[in-house]
Amino acid sequence: MFKKPLAELKTSAPLRSSDRRKLKQRVLQAFPVLQPEDGDLLVPDGLLSQKFSTHLDEPGVVYISPEGDPVWFSVGKGSDDLIPTVYTLWKRPDLLPFLSTPSAVVPKLIGGADLMIPGVVQHSPGLSEGQLVSITQYHRGAIGPPLAVGRMAVPEGTLRRAADVDVKGKAVYVLHTWRDSLWEMGPSKKADVPEPRTFEVTAETNGQEDAMEDEDENSENAEAAANEGTPGAEKQESTVPEMEATATAPSSPPGPEDRTLTAEDVSNALRLALLQAISSTLAFLPPPTFPISASTFWSSYVLPARPVYIPLADGASADASAVDVKHSTYKSVKMFLKASAKEGLIKLKDAKGGDVMVTGVNVQHPAVAGHRPHLTVKDIESKREKAGDRERKEREAEERRKGEIQVTELYKPFGNTVPWFVAAEKDTSELYTLSDIKTAFNAYVSTKQLVNPREQQYINVGEDPALRSAVTGKSEEPPEFLKREDVLSRLKSHMQSWYEIKSGGQDVVRKKGQPKPVSVVMKIRQGRKACTLVTGFELFKLDAQDLAEELRKLCASSTSVSPVHGKASDMEVMVQGKQIGAVTDLLVSKGVPKKWIESADLTAEKKKK
Secondary structure: OOOOOOOEEOOOEEOOHHHHHHHHHHHHHHOOOOOOOHHHHHOOOOOEEEEEEOOOOOEEEEEEOOOOOEEEEEEOOOOOOOEEOHHHHHHOOOOOOEEEEOHHHHHHHHOOOOEEHHHOOEEOOOOOOOOEEEEEEEEOOEEEEEEEEEEEOOOHHHHHHOOOOOOOOEEEEEEEEOOOHHHHOOOOOOOOOOOOEEOEOOHHHHHHHHHOOOHHHHHHHHHHHHHHOOOOOOOOOEEOOOOOOOOEOOOOOOOOEOOOOOHHHHHHHHHHHHHHHHHHOHHHOOHHHOOEEHHHHHHHHHHHHOEOEEEOOOOOEEEOOOOOHHHOOOOOHHHHHHHHHHHOOEEEEEOHHHOEEEEEEOOOOHHHHOOOOOOEHHHHHHHHHHHHHHHHHHHHHHHHHHHOOEEEEEEEOOHHHHHHHHHOOOOOOOOEOHHHHHHHHHHHHHHHOOEOOOOOOEEOHHHOHHHHHHHOOOOOOOOOOEEHHHHHHHHHHOOEEEEEEEOOOOOOEEEEOOOOOEEEEEEEEOOOEEEEEEEOHHHHOOOHHHHHHHHHHHHOOOEEEEEEOOEEEEEEEEEEOOOHHHHHHHHHHOOOOHHHEEEEEHHHHHHHO
C-alpha cells in the first residue's frame, strides 16, 4: 500500500484534547490486550493528524507522534479501522497476533508483495480471516520484532492444512511494512531493529522446531513463495503463543487428518450440511419450488453444503468433503431425510415407488437458528472455478498483450534539464521513460534531503541550483518549493519528447516528437449522411488501402481513401455510416492499444446546435 511515495499529503494539524481522548478510547477498545495505562504510551499528548492519498488514490488519515513518527493510520473514505504502524508495534509487539516468515521473504514484503501461504513458518493460534496481524522474521526459539502489518487472507485452518497438503494463495494482505513510504515519514526511520525475544519451549514444540529444515533452506523456498507460492516451498509451521517474553508455547492443535471417519462423524457432517442448506439456500426459495424430490434435494442442496472440515471429539478436525450417506448411521438418503423430518427440520410426504418428497423446511427450528455457517464443498468448487476463470482471462490478456503494438513515451535531457541530469549522475544522451525519471528524481531528492520537513508533499527546489534551473520556465521567477508531482511534470515538459514503437518480430522504431493516437471521428456529410473518418494509423504501420478494404467487408459499407487536408503524406480512410465501434474493434485486433485510439461523435454535437 505504501510501496510508493504518497500521492498527496495534506498539512498536519494538532489533535484536540477531546479527539485524542476519543482516539485513545478507540485504541483500548480495539485491542483488548492493552491496559488503560497503555493509552498514554500509544496515543501520546501532542498527537498530530494528517490526511493523505496513496499512489492508488486511496484516501486515509495518519496520526503522528510529537516526535514526528507515524503511529496509527486508517485507509478508506470514512473508515474507522485503526491500524498500528511498525513504530507502534515495536513499542508493544504483543499488540497483534503474528506470523513469522524467513529472512529472504522480508525484502519481498517491503517491495510490495503480500505474504503467501508457503512462506508462513510460525503463527499465533486462533487466527481468523480479515484479522489484523503482524509479520515477523523467523528466528528459531525466539520471536522476531514486527516488520509488517496486514490482514489475514485466510483462516487459521487453511494455514494448518498447508502443513500436510499443497495449499497455495495469499496468507496476509500486507498493508504497511518497515522501510516503506509510511515508515520513511518518521525521523526515527534509521532506528535499529529490536532484538528477537525468546520464549520457553515445551517438549512438543521443541520437537516441531527440530523437525524443521535449516532456516537458509526454508528461506530459499519461501523467497519463491513470496512471489507466486512455488509448489516446492516448505510449508512447515508451529503454533506459538501470544507474543509475551515469558509465555510458554502451547501445543499445536492437530491439523486435518486423512483418517477413516466413524459413522457418527459422517452423520454429524450430513446434519451440518442440511442445517447450512436450510439457513443459506432453502429458506429463500419461493413456495412454488416445493415439493422437491429426495434425489434433487440431496444432490442440489445437501451435498453442496457439506462442510470441508468437521471438528472431531478429540479436538482435531477431519476432511468431510467426501462423506457418503452409506457410511453414516442412516445408511440411505431416505432414512436420513426421515430422521431429519422426525427432528422437525423438514417436512416430507410419501411419493410413488416408496420414495419421499420434501414439501418444506423449518427455518425457525432452534438448530437452524443456532447454526454457525461453515466453509462448504460448493464454496471450494466456486473458488476453483473463479480461479480457473481468472487464470484463463489472464492468459487471454497476456496473449493480447503479446500481439499488441507497444508505444512507449520517452524523454531526453534537453536545455536547462541537462545540468540536473549531470548532478544526478545520469547519462544525458540516454532516453528515459517517465518511470526512470521518477526513480532518479526520488533518489536525488532523498540524497540531497530536499523534502520540506513541514509539508512533506513539497520539495525545496530553491535549495538546489541544478533542480531549480531544470524546473524554471522562460521569463519565470525561480520557485522556492513545489509539489512533488509539479516538479516531475515540469522536468518532463522541459525535456525533449521521443517515442518508441515495438511490434512483434519487427525492429524497434524510435522517433523524435510526441506520438498521436489514431483518430476515429463520426461526422455528418452531404446533408444527413453520417460517415466515420479514420486518421493517424500510419504510426502503427497500417496501410490505408488494406484498412479501407477490411472496413468495407466488415461494415458492409462503401469506403474511400484520400489525403488528409494540409498533410499530403497522411491518409484518411472514410467508411459510410456510424461505425466507431466496428473501427475500434478492428484497430484493436490489429494490435493498436485501446488507449491509443481516440474517438469522437461530432454528429451528436451538430444535432445539439
